[in-house]
Amino acid sequence: SQTIHQWPATLVQPVGSPLSLECTVEGTSNPNLYWYRQAAGRGLQLLFYSVGIGQISSEVPQNLSASRPQDRQFILSSKKLLLSDSGFYLCAWSAASNTEAFFGQGTRLTVV
Amino acid sequence: KQEVTQIPAALSVPEGENLVLNCSFTDSAIYNLQWFRQDPGKGLTSLLLIQSSQREQTSGRLNASLDKSSGRSTLYIAASQPGDSATYLCAVRPVSGGYNKLIFGAGTRLAVHP
Numbered sequence: 001s002q003t004i005h006q007w008p009a010t011l012v013q014p015v016g017s018p019l020s021l022e023c024t025v026e027g028t029s030n031p032n033l034y035w036y037r038q039a040a041g042r043g044l045q046l047l048f049y050s051v052g053i054g055q056i057s058s059e060v061p062q063n064l065s066a067s068r069p070q071d072r073q074f075i076l077s078s079k080k081l082l083l084s085d086s087g088f089y090l091c092a093w094s095a096a097s098n099t100e101a102f103f104g105q106g107t108r109l110t111v112v
Numbered sequence: 113k114q115e116v117t118q119i120p121a122a123l124s125v126p127e128g129e130n131l132v133l134n135c136s137f138t139d140s141a142i143y144n145l146q147w148f149r150q151d152p153g154k155g156l157t158s159l160l161l162i163q164s165s166q167r168e169q170t171s172g173r174l175n176a177s178l179d180k181s182s183g184r185s186t187l188y189i190a191a192s193q194p195g196d197s198a199t200y201l202c203a204v205r206p207v208s209g210g211y212n213k214l215i216f217g218a219g220t221r222l223a224v225h226p
Binding site: 006032034042043044046049051057059090092097098099100101102103104105106108 | 116143144146148153154155156157158161201203205212213214216217218219
């Protein structure tokens with residue numbers, strides 16, 4: 001069966017520090033991968049998606065970037081965190097663009 | 113632009129009640145609609161996926177219906193239990209504007225008390 005792992009579960013980082021959140025999927029090949037952010041009191045916002053290695057699409061301009069160095073690995077990064085980057089980050093995968101999506105357990109990021 | 117609305121925003125019911133959560137979307141051109149459950153501080157758990165050609169899907173005590181032409185979906189929970197307490201989110205996958213994304217509603221926060 002397929003599983004998705006996200007880490008770390010929680011992270012407290014100072015303003016201006018770098019960020020790296022990692023997501024890996026097991027049990028499937030060539031998944032579509034997604035990064036979402038859930039801000040307090042707001043819905044989920046799609047940040048990035050990837051349909052293959054090295055193929056990244058950005059939904060909104062922001063202080064973040066994403067990379068897909070391996071087929072089942074998706075990384076969310078920032079060179080310098082802002083206070084507004086605080087939130088709950090969720091990684092997700094689907095077998096194809098229009099099939100069921102599955103989410104990881106999320107990373108709670110607090111920028112102080 | 114596709115927008116998803118969920119009503120009510122919050123719901124508190126006694127154990128054993130049957131209840132209905134509502135989801136509406138503005139553009140009927142969708143590939144599918146998915147219902148999720150989110151416990152506090154946790155990720156999303158997929159409950160049901162309804163393809164655009166389907167009218168409903170069932171899983172245990174859960175039944176989701178889809179009326180694509182009117183832009184509505186309902187999640188029916190039978191014989192609610194305290195363990196059903198969570199936030200329920202619906203999301204649509206639009207045909208246009210990037211079918212790789214899911215557009216989410218803000219969720220319905222459900223509390224089932226003994």
